[in-house]
Amino acid sequence: MFRYYLKLGSLSIRANPALSALMVAAIAIGIGACMSIVTVRHVMSGNPVAHKNDLLYHVQLDNWNPDDPYEDPNEPPEQVTYLDATALHQAGRAFRQTISFKSDRVVQPEGEDARPFQEEVRATTADFFAMFDVPFEYGSGWDASADRAEERVVVLSAAMNQRLFGGEDSVGRMMTMNKEPYRIVGVLSEWRPMPKFYDLNNNPYEGAEEIYTPFSLAISGEWGSSGNNSCWKPLDGAGYEAYLASECIWIQMWVELSSASERDNYMQFLDDYVEQQKALGRFPREVNNRLSTPAEWMVNREVVDDTVNVLLSLAVLFLVVCLLNTIGLLLAKVMRRTSDISLRRALGASKSALFTQYLIEAGMVGIAGGLAGIGMTWLGLRGLENVFSEYDFISYLMTMDWTMVLYAVLLAIVSTLAAALYPTWRACSVSPATTLRIQ
Amino acid sequence: MLNMKKVSKTYRTDTVETHALREFSLTVDEGEFVSVTGPSGSGKTTFLNIAGMLEELTAGTYELDGRDISKLNDKERSKVRNEKIGFIFQSFNLIPELDVFDNIDVPLRYRGFNADERKRRIEKCLDRVGLTSRMKHYPAQLSGGQQQRVAIARALAGEPRFLLADEPTGNLDTNMADSVLDLLAEINDSGTTIIMVTHELTLADRAKRNIFVRDGQISDGPPELHFAAAASA
Numbered sequence: 001m002f003r004y005y006l007k008l009g010s011l012s013i014r015a016n017p018a019l020s021a022l023m024v025a026a027i028a029i030g031i032g033a034c035m036s037i038v039t040v041r042h043v044m045s046g047n048p049v050a051h052k053n054d055l056l057y058h059v060q061l062d063n064w065n066p067d068d069p070y071e072d073p074n075e076p077p078e079q080v081t082y083l084d085a086t087a088l089h090q091a092g093r094a095f096r097q098t099i100s101f102k103s104d105r106v107v108q109p110e111g112e113d114a115r116p117f118q119e120e121v122r123a124t125t126a127d128f129f130a131m132f133d134v135p136f137e138y139g140s141g142w143d144a145s146a147d148r149a150e151e152r153v154v155v156l157s158a159a160m161n162q163r164l165f166g167g168e169d170s171v172g173r174m175m176t177m178n179k180e181p182y183r184i185v186g187v188l189s190e191w192r193p194m195p196k197f198y199d200l201n202n203n204p205y206e207g208a209e210e211i212y213t214p215f216s217l218a219i220s221g222e223w224g225s226s227g228n229n230s231c232w233k234p235l236d237g238a239g240y241e242a243y244l245a246s247e248c249i250w251i252q253m254w255v256e257l258s259s260a261s262e263r264d265n266y267m268q269f270l271d272d273y274v275e276q277q278k279a280l281g282r283f284p285r286e287v288n289n290r291l292s293t294p295a296e297w298m299v300n301r302e303v304v305d306d307t308v309n310v311l312l313s314l315a316v317l318f319l320v321v322c323l324l325n326t327i328g329l330l331l332a333k334v335m336r337r338t339s340d341i342s343l344r345r346a347l348g349a350s351k352s353a354l355f356t357q358y359l360i361e362a363g364m365v366g367i368a369g370g371l372a373g374i375g376m377t378w379l380g381l382r383g384l385e386n387v388f389s390e391y392d393f394i395s396y397l398m399t400m401d402w403t404m405v406l407y408a409v410l411l412a413i414v415s416t417l418a419a420a421l422y423p424t425w426r427a428c429s430v431s432p433a434t435t436l437r438i439q
Numbered sequence: 440m441l442n443m444k445k446v447s448k449t450y451r452t453d454t455v456e457t458h459a460l461r462e463f464s465l466t467v468d469e470g471e472f473v474s475v476t477g478p479s480g481s482g483k484t485t486f487l488n489i490a491g492m493l494e495e496l497t498a499g500t501y502e503l504d505g506r507d508i509s510k511l512n513d514k515e516r517s518k519v520r521n522e523k524i525g526f527i528f529q530s531f532n533l534i535p536e537l538d539v540f541d542n543i544d545v546p547l548r549y550r551g552f553n554a555d556e557r558k559r560r561i562e563k564c565l566d567r568v569g570l571t572s573r574m575k576h577y578p579a580q581l582s583g584g585q586q587q588r589v590a591i592a593r594a595l596a597g598e599p600r601f602l603l604a605d606e607p608t609g610n611l612d613t614n615m616a617d618s619v620l621d622l623l624a625e626i627n628d629s630g631t632t633i634i635m636v637t638h639e640l641t642l643a644d645r646a647k648r649n650i651f652v653r654d655g656q657i658s659d660g661p662p663e664l665h666f667a668a669a670a671s672a
């Protein structure tokens with residue numbers, strides 16, 4: 001019987017091509033609007049380390065201006081100074097800890113006519129890879145001794161390894177940055193933390209860096225940060241030394257703590273540290289340290305901005321309008337088919353048989369609308385890419401989330417079926433007696 | 440087999456109440472061929488609608504094969520309609536998007552027969568109405584008489600014991616009307632009970648029993664009909 005209903009559905013859809021096309025278009029547009037915003041929101045609000053959310057903490061200390069909070073009402077700076085970063089890292093009081101910043105370097109690929117290119121490099125510490133579950137294709141990260149020894153080593157992303165070495169296992173080989181040689185110790189496999197939770201200061205969707213090198217090495221090379229840098233008082237003197245000794249904040253710090261009590265202990269440790277620094281004349285504000293989970297940190301940094309939520313409610317409203325349209329079109333269809341319905345009733349179709357027939361037909365329209373809706377979603381995302389600058393939503397949708405596509409079709413079917421309920425009910429309540437009356 | 444006792448049907452609209460049937464009582468036995476005549480608006484179609492369970496009655500009782508119809512729910516009524524009753528309409532009421540085969544297939548689908556059984560029955564009925572060669576034609580490609588024969592084939596496909604026809608020849612010329620009547624007579628001969636509403640007394644005359652309806656009730660009818668019936672007897 002199901003196949004019979006499918007046949008009747010396709011006959012009916014083909015019998016009214018214009019009406020059917022209108023319905024499919026209405027659903028597709030509604031679904032497209034909704035799914036593109038949902039995708040954007042999904043990408044924006046994703047937590048790439050959700051599985052470690054209660055283990056990882058972003059560290060904030062308030063070393064700011066006594067007369068003026070870093071951010072109203074009383075937010076500590078979102079980064080830490082070199083002094084504090086290195087002191088806390090060295091103390092090693094957390095299970096794992098990492099300090100890092102990004103910096104622009106010039107990479108010189110091998111080969112006679114290979115052109116150099118600029119690349120953002122993350123200067124970080126050994127624990128970075130283990131803390132954030134960064135996946136390796138070849139080799140591994142460096143260890144703490146490499147940090148201490150300022151070893152000239154790098155870890156490359158899969159894409160960078162592809163670009164420089166054609167995707168081969170390049171561990172042990174050398175590469176050149178700013179005319180200096182580095183030895184490759186590890187190559188990552190595909191890793192796309194969206195948003196880039198560990199450093200949300202600039203574009204949270206720019207993707208992870210393609211090259212990683214020890215923090216200590218970067219400092220000894222006097223690398224500057226290509227990310228945010230804020231100072232609340234002038235430096236004592238000039239040069240890199242003065243910068244490192246300043247109250248300027250430019251380093252991101254994360255710790256891994258394996259339990260609530262460890263977290264409390266670490267918080268106590270931070271408070272003690274600040275008190276101790278106060279004694280040395282630093283930290284003029286009240287103690288105001290923070291440990292935030294990745295999720296909390298993304299909310300704090302307003303990764304999903306309110307515009308997206310407003311857009312989402314507008315899109316849902318739009319879908320509702322499209323569905324109301326669909327209800328109207330389906331009703332028109334049922335009205336045109338009263339004689340067919342009534343005849344089928346007279347020939348022995350029960351109300352439930354007709355109900356099934358019309359719901360299946362609506363479901364078919366829903367599937368068509370959903371598939372067309374994926375196209376609309378794609379168009380919508382193209383448009384939104386212009387609004388939300390250079391975020392790569394499309395490739396995210398394509399490479400990372402086929403479930404979204406599934407959702408689009410599912411949403412289309414469910415909403416079409418919902419829209420079809422009233423018209424179908426009307427269809428079922430057509431009296432079989434009309435067959436003999438309309439003559 | 441059909442037993443109506445004091446059946447009334449009242450249509451109510453905002454302004455008027457129409458008593459389409461008034462204490463209408465009738466018994467039809469298995470194998471009868473009954474014609475129903477009467478002036479326009481007298482309640483003939485209403486009677487067929489109720490007999491075919493297409494409409495609820497307002498008062499009275501209706502038993503089909505000894506079963507009180509008013510006690511059945513929609514599913515059971517649909518099943519009885521599907522299995523026991525065949526309908527033939529004045530305007531044929533074929534589904535234009537379906538070909539002849541698929542039109543006859545409609546009631547069989549709701550019956551739940553498998554594909555082989557449906558095919559067997561459809562072919563048998565088409566053979567009976569002489570339209571086997573038109574199986575793949577669409578209604579619009581057939582003459583009025585052919586369309587009505589397809590409709591009859593559709594009514595017969597479920598092998599109903601009871602055929603209800605409302606002016607089956609109303610849209611046909613005399614020749615075609617005669618051949619449809621021949622077909623109905625033949626069907627009746629093979630045991631199917633038929634109730635046929637018609638305007639034409641000569642056609643009504645071919646039935647074994649004539650009923651005259653006036654103002655929603657069975658009446659004695661105009662004398663010509665009785666003369667005709669007496670003459671043919």
Ligand SMILES: Nc1ncnc2c1ncn2[C@@H]1O[C@H](COP(=O)(O)OP(=O)(O)OP(=O)(O)O)[C@@H](O)[C@H]1O
Binds near residue numbers: 480
């Ligand atoms: N759905 C309805 N609502 C209101 N009144 C109705 C309805 N159907 C029929 N009637 C009325 O009931 C009466 C009987 O109608 P019915 O169709 O049974 O007559 P008929 O004998 O079949 O007439 P005809 O020979 O013209 O087909 C008529 O007065 C008609 O106007």
Ligand SMILES: [Mg+2]
Binds near residue numbers: 483
């Ligand atoms: Mg009538």
